[in-house]
Amino acid sequence: xxxxxxxxxxxxxxxxxxxxxxxxxxxxxxxxxxxxxxxxxxxxxxxxxxxxxxxxxxxxxxxxxxxxxxxxxxxxxxxxxxxxxxxxxxxxxxxxxxxxxxxxxxxxxxxxxxxxxxxxxxxxxxxxxxxxxxxxxxxxxxxxxxxxxxxxxxxxxxxxxxxxxxxxxxxxxxxxxxxxxxxxxxxxxxxxxxxxxxxxxxxxxxxxxxxxxxxxxxxxxxxxxxxxxxxxxxxxxxxxxxxxxxxxxxxxxxxxxxxxxxxxxxxxxxxxxxxxxxxxxxxxxxxxxxxxxxxxxxxxxxxxx
Amino acid sequence: xxxxxxxxxxxxxxxxxxxxxxxxxxxxxxxxxxxxxxxxxxxxxxxxxxxxxxxxxxxxxxxxxxxxxxxxxxxxxxxxxxxxxxxxxxxxxxxxxxxxxxxxxxxxxxxxxxxxxxxxxxxxxxxxxxxxxxxxxxxxxxxxxxxxxxxxxxxxxxxxxxxxxxxxxxxxxxxxxxxxxxxxxxxxxxxxxxxxxxxxxxxxxxxxxxxxxxxxxxxxxxxxxxxxxxxxxxxxxxxxxxxxxxxxxxxxxxx
Numbered sequence: 001x002x003x004x005x006x007x008x009x010x011x012x013x014x015x016x017x018x019x020x021x022x023x024x025x026x027x028x029x030x031x032x033x034x035x036x037x038x039x040x041x042x043x044x045x046x047x048x049x050x051x052x053x054x055x056x057x058x059x060x061x062x063x064x065x066x067x068x069x070x071x072x073x074x075x076x077x078x079x080x081x082x083x084x085x086x087x088x089x090x091x092x093x094x095x096x097x098x099x100x101x102x103x104x105x106x107x108x109x110x111x112x113x114x115x116x117x118x119x120x121x122x123x124x125x126x127x128x129x130x131x132x133x134x135x136x137x138x139x140x141x142x143x144x145x146x147x148x149x150x151x152x153x154x155x156x157x158x159x160x161x162x163x164x165x166x167x168x169x170x171x172x173x174x175x176x177x178x179x180x181x182x183x184x185x186x187x188x189x190x191x192x193x194x195x196x197x198x199x200x201x202x203x204x205x206x207x208x209x210x211x212x213x214x215x216x217x218x219x220x221x222x223x224x225x226x227x228x229x230x231x232x233x234x235x236x237x238x239x240x241x242x243x244x245x246x247x248x249x250x251x252x253x254x255x256x257x258x259x260x261x262x263x264x265x266x267x268x269x270x271x272x273x274x275x276x277x278x279x280x281x282x283x284x285x286x287x288x289x290x291x292x293x294x295x296x297x298x299x300x301x302x303x304x305x
Numbered sequence: 306x307x308x309x310x311x312x313x314x315x316x317x318x319x320x321x322x323x324x325x326x327x328x329x330x331x332x333x334x335x336x337x338x339x340x341x342x343x344x345x346x347x348x349x350x351x352x353x354x355x356x357x358x359x360x361x362x363x364x365x366x367x368x369x370x371x372x373x374x375x376x377x378x379x380x381x382x383x384x385x386x387x388x389x390x391x392x393x394x395x396x397x398x399x400x401x402x403x404x405x406x407x408x409x410x411x412x413x414x415x416x417x418x419x420x421x422x423x424x425x426x427x428x429x430x431x432x433x434x435x436x437x438x439x440x441x442x443x444x445x446x447x448x449x450x451x452x453x454x455x456x457x458x459x460x461x462x463x464x465x466x467x468x469x470x471x472x473x474x475x476x477x478x479x480x481x482x483x484x485x486x487x488x489x490x491x492x493x494x495x496x497x498x499x500x501x502x503x504x505x506x507x508x509x510x511x512x513x514x515x516x517x518x519x520x521x522x523x524x525x526x527x528x529x530x531x532x533x534x535x536x537x538x539x540x541x542x543x544x545x546x547x548x549x550x551x552x553x554x555x556x557x558x559x560x
Contacts, residue, residue, distance in 0.1 A: 020466045027470055031477075046489060085516035086509055089358065091489025113353040162476065166469040255468070256377040257325050260370060263472040264333060267485065268340065276486040277344055286344055 002188035006196025011203070014167070025208060028163050032212040035155060036220035048079035048093035050111075052100030063105040064097070064130060071135040088113055095122060106130045145278065148222030150302045154275035156212060157237050157298045158266050160205060164238075164245035165262035167201045171249045172258060194250070198242050206238040229305040236301060240294045269293045308396045312404035319381070320412040326374055330416035334367045335423055341485065342428070353516075357431075358487070360424035361515075364417060365507045366484040368446050369475050372454035375409045376468060379458020379541075388551040398545040402459060406538060409451040414444045435515055438523060445527040446507055449534035456537045460544030478502040 014021050047068055051057055068076040079087065079096050087093050088111065096111040110123040129136040146154065171194075174180045183193050213230045216223045225233060245262065252258035271277070272286065273295025279287055290296050320326060341363070342356035349355045382388035391401060418440060424430050432439055457467050481488065482504025490496050499505050510526040513519040 017465070019463070020469065023466055024469055027473065031473065082519065083509075083513060083517055086512040087489070089353065089487070089512050089516060090483055090509060091487030093489065113350055115348060116350050119350070159473075162472060169469075253325075254377075256373060259468070259472055260325075260329060260373055263370070263476055264329075264337075267476065267479075268337070271341065271344065271485055281347070282344055283346065 002183075002186075002192040003196040003199065006183065006188065006193055007199040007203075010170070010197060010200040013170075014200075014204070024163070024166055025204070028159055028208050029211045029215055031159065032152075032156070032215045033219060036152070036216045036218075036223070045074045046093045047074060047076045048084075048087065048096040049076060050079045050081060050084065050096050050098045050100060053103065056099055056103055056105075059105055060099065063133075067129050067133065067136065071129070074136060084111070095119070097126070146274070146299065147302075148220060149224050150299050151275070152216050152220060152223050153233060153237075153298050153302045154270060154273065154295050156209065156216075156233075157240065157273075157295050158270040158275065159212075160209060160237055160241040161244045161266040161269070161294075162259075162262050163208065164201055164205050164241035165248050165258055167204055168197065168242070168245035168249040169252075169255045169258045171197055171246070172252055172255055176254075194246060198246055201242045201245060202238055205241055206234055209234040209237050209241075225302075225305065232305065233298075233301070237298060240298070244294070270295050272296070274299055309400045309404060312396065312400055313407055316378075316404045316408035317411065320378075320408045326412065327416065329374075330367055330371070330413055331419055334363045334420050337367075338363050338424060338428075345486075354428070356424070356428035360421075360428050360430050361511050362482070362484045362504075362508050364420060364443060365446055365504050365511075366479040366482070368413060368417065368443060369450050369478065369504060370472070371409065371413050371447060372450040372457070372475065373468075373471055375406070375451040375454025376458040376464065376471065378405050378409055379455050380464060381405075383549075383551060392547055392551070398547075399542050401550075402455060402538065402542050402545060405459075406448075406451055406455050406541075409454075410444070410448045413447040413451065414440070417443045417447065432515060438514060438520070439511060442507065442510060442523055442527045442530075445530040445534070449530040449537070452534040452537035452541065456541040456544070459550065460541045460546075462546070462549060464549075478504050481505060482508055484508075 049060065049064070051060065065076060068074050077093070079093065084096065088096060094112065094114070098109040098111050102108055106127050108126075110119055110126070112119050112122075114122075125136055128134075171180075174183075180193065184190070188196075210230070213225065213234060217225065217230070244265075248262045248265065249258050252261055270293075272290045273293035274282070274290060275295050279290055279296065282290065338356065338359040341359040342354070345355040345358075349358070377384075382391055421430075421432070421436065421439065421443075425432055425436070457471065458464060461467060479485065479502075481499050481502035484504060488499060490499065506526055507530075510523040514523040
């Protein structure tokens, strides 16, 4: 009964502040709508071309540009010399073919901040392709990437670890302003109070996640989860997010601490879980550490479903 | 002026005694740089390592998160029930806003110097002649984001709503700005989206300064940040409401 009362009172309390509830409830759904609507296209390998001597430009137009344009997943663009290193560092170009001191299409310096062995392999592949007029073979360099569904699920779990903390943070206020003590006087045990809060949080988060999954399946191309898989995913993501948010709130002294800690931890867990870098490409130690990340569990669950 | 000095020293004491603020702005960026640098160590070469990349992009992200701290600092008196004393004291609202804003900016800037010194020494970040230029940019960023936070904390009636959602746009801006992973594109629409994040501009200004020798860009971005910060400081002063300062902690107060 105590658990039910805590859950009911918190639902009523959150519904009382309609503006706050409306914004907090709709925000993740709107974010999913925006993220799902952006057509990112497939992964591409971006090559820049830097030309110093204008006489070589015509030769490159005939012999280099067509080779790169026919190569699968490759894009080419002329580079601005003024921001060359910035564009390489920020990832606008993976590599730049430097023709400033060259007069032949196959004689170029490959500029990149990538690992030396990858760079050498790529240099040889591009040179061979130009010499033989064939498309560039990147098979030795291709990295494993997440599917659209896996990436979206990773986004959802990261987002809801933060959002769920918003719903759980009033626990800290309750503790600080004496509401929690009043609950205890009403003979509700602390475990019951936490479970009641968790249930309230779970109901709200589950509805939000279900709406987000629905939106993603409508607007995002490549997002595929059948009805049963969507329910399982919504329950799993909601459960993990709620446990995470309750733990963060229990260990935080103030709302600001809880909010900042949740955002930071969610970002770290997302990185460890392989949302940005494939697990296979991580160092061994981090591959082992990544098993603690719920983002990885969710990506693995998506593969199973 | 004397009143501002008294308030400032009082606020400074509060800030440097705030273990979470100090920890978040010193330990967290270092840990995140170590983790991410290690994560992507194999993808970078020897000349420019993953530790160099993350040393530069993590700090602006952590500074942006200071906006949340600044918003709560604005509400500090309401939460601690000491706001009435401030209003009875012979001080102006400008002094209250400025003392809070300056204390946040100064403490965060000191944390930035410590972190930048650490990454310079440990990861051999090549910023020998440019250390103070980078610090100038980061201080301008800290001022700008603290001013926005102060405006949210002191000048807005819907703090109770905004405080809950403020970290989401910041995290989105961090992802778009390449704080977790460099997001490059040749797609015009996506490039436009990336440029919506202020962190994209801030990170690029540091890269252009350090690796392309473009000094003007960094100072232009710093100037823009200072101007935006000044705008929000003025807004926070003009929109300062006594009722909000006293009762801003109460849920539902916006009604």
